[in-house]
Amino acid sequence: MEVFMDKTTPDHIGRTQAPEGSIPDEVSIRIIRSSRRTLSLQVRRGGEVIVRAPLHASLKEINAFIQKNRSWLAKHLAAVQKEKEEEDQHPVQPLTMEEIRSLADEAMRVLPARVSHFAPLVGVTYGRITIRNQKTRWGSCSSKGNLNFNCLLMLAPAAVQDYVVVHELCHRKEMNHSPRFWAEVERIIPEYKTYEKWLKTEGKHLMRRMTG
Incomplete structure (x- = not known):
């Protein structure tokens, strides 16, 4: 699993250990820092994971947060994958x-x-x-x-x-x-x-x- 920092921040992030559970190694996590006080997780439709973090949060703290919530991540990533499979089985015609x-x-x-x-x-x-x-x-x-x-x-x-x-x-x-x-x-x-x-x-x- 790779972690990417939002482009607006100067931090450089390398690879990080994937949280345990049914989470594939190729899942990427993007960290977006702001003046917020707490950490939060978001799984987008495409399967991208977003971590919103305070400006002062260290990578160690962020990784610990990811590990703590690995079950939540696995559940929501599985839901995204299931939805993708359903979409593949039921193609639709885009509206003009x-x-x-x-x-x-x-x-x-x-x-x-x-x-x-x-x-x-x-x-x-x-x-x-x-x-x-x-x-x-x-x-x-x-x-x-x-x-x-x-x-x-x-x-x-x-x-x-x-x-x-x-x-x-x-x-x-x-x-x-x-x-x-x-x-x-x-x-x-x-x-x-x-x-x-x-x-x-x-x-x-x-x-x-x-x-x-």
């Missing part, structure tokens, strides 16, 4: 820019009406509605009540579209995913777990069409 624009236009015709329908049921108001061609998120709600939705929702069942709309509107009451938030979602859409599962299983294939 023309198709993306068409989906965005359709979303702008459809989703504002659904927001207008559900907002009184949730008991909230909202601000601006924006349609985006996002690669990782289906929707979002800002603290000011502005709503963003992914144009890919137009490729999902109408019931899933409604769930995402309600999900974001409920954030007008709870800007978190606490039990109170989910209780509010369930009040409007009792079967929301079915649609949440659809987004995690089928929806990920739609997202891949955006990433190309």
Whole structure:
């Protein structure tokens, strides 16, 4: 396993001992230093491991942190590998820019009406509605009540579209995913777990069409 320092830092890093567990030797770790106070780990979609570290953290401390979290690393790297294998088994056709624009236009015709329908049921108001061609998120709600939705929702069942709309509107009451938030979602859409599962299983294939 090789460790690479972020280019913005002057440190030189050589090879480091791979953490024990099911972690291949060819996995690379990039260290990004900043003014943060704690160490953290991140596994990206491509399998790259990111260690975010304080400016003063020594390589010994960083390696010890990696060793301590080797089980976590092995688990998440295995998940990335499994996802890659699934993607290889289910190739997708990337969307063209023309198709993306068409989906965005359709979303702008459809989703504002659904927001207008559900907002009184949730008991909230909202601000601006924006349609985006996002690669990782289906929707979002800002603290000011502005709503963003992914144009890919137009490729999902109408019931899933409604769930995402309600999900974001409920954030007008709870800007978190606490039990109170989910209780509010369930009040409007009792079967929301079915649609949440659809987004995690089928929806990920739609997202891949955006990433190309």
